[in-house]
Amino acid sequence: MMRVAIARFPGSNCDADTLRAVTRAGADGYYVWHRETSLQGADAVVLPGGFAYGDYLRAGAIARFSPVMAAVRELADAGGPVLGICNGFQVLCEAGLLPGALMRNAGLAFVSRPVRVRVETTDTPFTLAYEAGAIIRMPVAHGEGRYVAPPEVLEELDGERQVVLRYVGENPNGSMHDIAGITNAGRNVVGIMPHPERAAEAHLGETEGAKFFQSVIQNLASIRGGDR
Amino acid sequence: MPRFEIEVRVMPRAALLDPQGQAIEHALAALGFERVDGVRVGRALVLGVDRPTRAAAERDARSMCERLLANPVTEDFTVAVREAS
Numbered sequence: 142m143m144r145v146a147i148a149r150f151p152g153s154n155c156d157a158d159t160l161r162a163v164t165r166a167g168a169d170g171y172y173v174w175h176r177e178t179s180l181q182g183a184d185a186v187v188l189p190g191g192f193a194y195g196d197y198l199r200a201g202a203i204a205r206f207s208p209v210m211a212a213v214r215e216l217a218d219a220g221g222p223v224l225g226i227c228n229g230f231q232v233l234c235e236a237g238l239l240p241g242a243l244m245r246n247a248g249l250a251f252v253s254r255p256v257r258v259r260v261e262t263t264d265t266p267f268t269l270a271y272e273a274g275a276i277i278r279m280p281v282a283h284g285e286g287r288y289v290a291p292p293e294v295l296e297e298l299d300g301e302r303q304v305v306l307r308y309v310g311e312n313p314n315g316s317m318h319d320i321a322g323i324t325n326a327g328r329n330v331v332g333i334m335p336h337p338e339r340a341a342e343a344h345l346g347e348t349e350g351a352k353f354f355q356s357v358i359q360n361l362a363s364i365r366g367g368d369r
Numbered sequence: 370m371p372r373f374e375i376e377v378r379v380m381p382r383a384a385l386l387d388p389q390g391q392a393i394e395h396a397l398a399a400l401g402f403e404r405v406d407g408v409r410v411g412r413a414l415v416l417g418v419d420r421p422t423r424a425a426a427e428r429d430a431r432s433m434c435e436r437l438l439a440n441p442v443t444e445d446f447t448v449a450v451r452e453a454s
Contacts, residue, residue, distance in 0.1 A: 289442065
């Protein structure tokens with residue numbers, strides 16, 4: 142069974158939902174506290190949403206110094222799948238594992254509602270189960286989700302198909318190029334503002350988010366299959 | 370070793386939208402301050418360090434800004450150093 146760690150920080154609040162989504166997708170999901178120095182043999186790691194360290198200084202700015210982040214970086218450097226959701230995306234940007242930054246929403250208000258996003262690339266471990274160009278609905282819930290990056294970085298993200306999700310119709314936070322999620326050059330680290338774990342079961346109103354977690358399990362299964 | 374007080378000012382980069390500044394500008398207009406423009410919101414940090422020289426204190430402060438206190442993608446910073454009396 143694939144082992145998927147959920148890194149918990151003081152202030153994480155989507156950890157239980159994320160664990161549930163990972164488990165329902167068929168993985169052996171478990172929590173790793175931010176003080177831990179090891180991911181305990183994880184095949185993949187998810188940084189869940191919330192307000193790690195109360196978003197002090199900047200969202201994600203302090204969390205990146207947590208001991209567990211060295212282990213996350215090690216997994217990322219080895220090509221292992223790393224997903225940051227909402228606050229987790231902010232942490233990955235602050236840690237330099239993803240380019241750019243997330244700033245206060247253009248509308249100033251905290252936005253908490255379903256949005257529509259297009260899956261711009263299926264060439265990541267977290268989106269391979271989608272059809273390219275699929276438009277799905279997932280909730281966002283953030284005050285600082287406006288993705289910004291220098292022009293040359295945006296050009297590279299677009300040129301190298303590193304934009305993973307883009308808002309369709311309405312952009313809830315004023316992000317550049319309507320970006321809702323990106324991946325790194327190695328395509329194994331993904332950060333997204335919407336919450337797939339809140340759109341992963343029929344009674345939540347949406348189920349399409351589950352494919353983020355199903356994708357990574359498929360990805361890991363195919364890698365293991367290839368090892369034999 | 371001499372003690373230095375450092376004041377760091379971190380501001381959102383001028384080219385980037387500052388919605389907080391805009392909201393405050395609107396609130397000031399509501400108070401009757403209608404000729405105000407260009408409001409932007411950053412943050413100030415004060416800290417003390419014991420360093421042999423002012424240059425060393427400033428070097429430390431700049432390094433702190435580059436590595437933690439400011440986000441290099443979105444923010445600019447200034448550092449003011451004065452010897453504590």
